[in-house]
Amino acid sequence: MSTLKLTKTRMLEGMWQGIISGSGDDKPDIAVTHDNVNVPDFKLAKSDTADHWSLTIPVPATAIADGIHVILVTDNEAGQKIGDIVIIGDDVTNIDQRAELELLRAELEMLKRAFRRHCIETT
Known part of the structure; x- marks a missing residue:
């Protein structure tokens, strides 16, 4: 567990900004994805004053x-997923249900990749 x-x-x-804690001085090995595509140019910097890392993610135009x-x-x-950013681009009815469905789809894709990686490593 993460x-x-x-x-x-x-x-x-x-620019979305956040704080990652729990890794100490070791740089966290993270991935940032949107629609199963890596988001380039995110920045991860160690804080000089506290025991955490600052994460800055440029929101992709897509x-x-x-x-x-x-x-x-x-x-x-x-x-494992440690966080998500949900962006709603129009007036959507049933926003909570659609956002939850998108999160479930994204998590299912992550599980599929992990399962495929596990199958390759164990054969």
Whole structure:
């Protein structure tokens, strides 16, 4: 189980910012994805004053569109989701249900990748 914890601090001018704690001085091995595609150029910096890492994610232009979009932050070592960013781009009815469905789809994709990786490693 992942010991990393992701806490949002703010989102400003297309940049989502948060704090990752639980890794100490070791740089966390994380992945940021949107629609199963890696989000490039996210930044992870060690805080000088506290025992955490600052995470800055540029929101991809593809996530700024009609519908509900989910950006996942995953702990690569544990193979678990540590956080998500949900962006709603239009007036959607039943927002909670659709957002939950998108999260479930994203988590299912993550499980499928982990299962495939497990099958390859054990054969």
